[in-house]
Amino acid sequence: MQADTRRISPAGMLLVTAALALLSMLAFMTLGAKGSWAFILSFRGTKLAGMILVAYAIAVSTILFQTISGNRILTPSIIGFDAMYALLQTVMVFALGAAGANAVDPRLQFVIETAAMVGFSVLLFRALFSGATRSLHLLMLVGIILGGLFRSLSSFLQRILDPNEFVVLQDRLFASFNTVNADLLGISAVAVVAVTFILWRLFPTFDVLSLGRESAIGLGVDHHRTVTILLVLIAVLVSVSTALVGPVTFFGLLVASLAWQITPTASHRFVLPIAVCLAIVTLVGGQVILERLFAFNTALSIVIEFVGGLVFIFLLVRGSAR
Numbered sequence: 001m002q003a004d005t006r007r008i009s010p011a012g013m014l015l016v017t018a019a020l021a022l023l024s025m026l027a028f029m030t031l032g033a034k035g036s037w038a039f040i041l042s043f044r045g046t047k048l049a050g051m052i053l054v055a056y057a058i059a060v061s062t063i064l065f066q067t068i069s070g071n072r073i074l075t076p077s078i079i080g081f082d083a084m085y086a087l088l089q090t091v092m093v094f095a096l097g098a099a100g101a102n103a104v105d106p107r108l109q110f111v112i113e114t115a116a117m118v119g120f121s122v123l124l125f126r127a128l129f130s131g132a133t134r135s136l137h138l139l140m141l142v143g144i145i146l147g148g149l150f151r152s153l154s155s156f157l158q159r160i161l162d163p164n165e166f167v168v169l170q171d172r173l174f175a176s177f178n179t180v181n182a183d184l185l186g187i188s189a190v191a192v193v194a195v196t197f198i199l200w201r202l203f204p205t206f207d208v209l210s211l212g213r214e215s216a217i218g219l220g221v222d223h224h225r226t227v228t229i230l231l232v233l234i235a236v237l238v239s240v241s242t243a244l245v246g247p248v249t250f251f252g253l254l255v256a257s258l259a260w261q262i263t264p265t266a267s268h269r270f271v272l273p274i275a276v277c278l279a280i281v282t283l284v285g286g287q288v289i290l291e292r293l294f295a296f297n298t299a300l301s302i303v304i305e306f307v308g309g310l311v312f313i314f315l316l317v318r319g320s321a322r
Helices: 010-030 037-069 081-103 106-128 136-159 163-173 182-209 213-218 223-245 251-262 268-292 300-321
Strands: none
Touching (some): 010 037, 010 268, 037 182, 037 223, 037 268, 081 136, 106 223, 182 213, 182 223, 213 223, 268 300
């Protein structure tokens, strides 16, 4: 596969993936469209905007996390964002009941969830990635342990929930790309644009960071400061995506692995936009297939998590075989 992709220039591969992304978006907006176009554009446009935001946030955050960690199997979810989201949802339903949780303003809930996840990550980074303690591996290890703690607490509370409330909670714990709240798109877009602006200022350091800590320091990059800023920005992107549609553990790994595999160069100038285009193709194209071929017989998030899980196992087996 590598031999085939190297025949295509990085710019050519970017054009191909961008064309596929545009085709997926066009198909989503037009296939099976009947009735008033004003309603269709509003209804489908909201879902399309939500999927594009999620695709962008997850693709960028995963690629950058793999860059600073120096490992192409890891994703930001390893720090425990998904587990914390599940715990927040469980606590809300446990404390307020199903009716009370559904009555909470979605915008308020979005802000609380995003602030909690970003606050958790900032505290974790300050405690484990500052001063004399600057081990990224220790940070990830503690994230895994805390993620396990969050899952255990969620499981305990779920066991003592009323069965009817548990059904409501289960629906909240699965990512849904078909019910994007239009009121949350504006807040999400502002957060993503702000993060993108800061990332653009740091863009020249991405390729240098991929060389490793010692090499980056030797080339004049303030490694600790840059990595800390990137970790916080990654936390914002993952938090916004998770609060908007729900947790998607293996989606980032899926698109990042494909991007690294098909891009003829390791330059972030091409890898990042190609990863974003692949994420859009996966989400939007997958939604078109489910809507038109399977008539919503299954949730897109389940399919993505299944395929992403297989990719994760493949990468682990391939890595252990080397």
